[in-house]
Amino acid sequence: MADAVIVVALLLVAASATAAVAARDPVRQALVLSVLGVVLAILFTVLQAPDVALSQLAVGSALTPLLLLLAVHKVRRRGRREGPRR
């Protein structure tokens, strides 16, 4: 009956992955990806793979949203700079 927590973790991963795909704006998608990272780490933990979960936490909770947000920041700033000139 430890399967109940595995089912819960799988459902959470399915829900957040669907939400990540359904998010259109990159900023909102970065937020959902951060939550998806944490939920994936929990799934790896309940499947008895703590080392994978550790790597997932290190990458998914802070690094991936940071990369995404920095890219959006740069693109928006460049667009704003080139905008009035056009």
Place this chain on the structure above:
Amino acid sequence: MNGWILAAAVILAGGVGATVWGVATGPLRRRVVAQNLCTAFACPALLLLSQGYDRPSYVDLALVLALLGPVGTLVFARLLADELADDPPSAWGLTYAAAAVGALVVPAVCVAAGPSRAMAKLLFVGVLLIGGNVVASRALSGGFPEARHG
């Protein structure tokens, strides 16, 4: 299947489920708070799972999450400072709920671990959890003005 794993499943289904829904719908300020609370609910769940599976090494996962979760929230608070400035997020109800969950879980696993180095590690994780939560919540409600224009 023992009580610890059941409690972890309840916290995951209720707390983290609510944050998944909150981060997927609603205005930006609700999504940011939901991302913050995801860590605050997942960290006690990991502590309970570590006790339930009888693997003390899983406490390292809770430790890393207690450190990196607030860092993620601070990243969002810094890079979204302009959009959040006119509409400051505040969800003190859920924040207190997450704090209550942490305050219940940490003493429970400490008692189960018994007085030892393991309990000191659990207490350290609890302190990081509270401190990280406070710092992240204050940063979200715009509480670090000298950092906004930095």
Place this chain on the structure above:
Amino acid sequence: MTGRTTLLAAAELLAWWAALAALWLVLISTVDPLELAVGAAVAALGALAARAARRAVSAW
């Protein structure tokens, strides 16, 4: 550098080292001499870094 400044610097480094070494002792799983040696070395490096960071920020 005066004698008092050196003494204060050494005391601060020692305090940082003690705190970091205690943290290391709490966080490791098994205590054996290799772990203690590694912890002492890492805590020493961390103490140097912490003191440098504190002087760079100089907010405290």
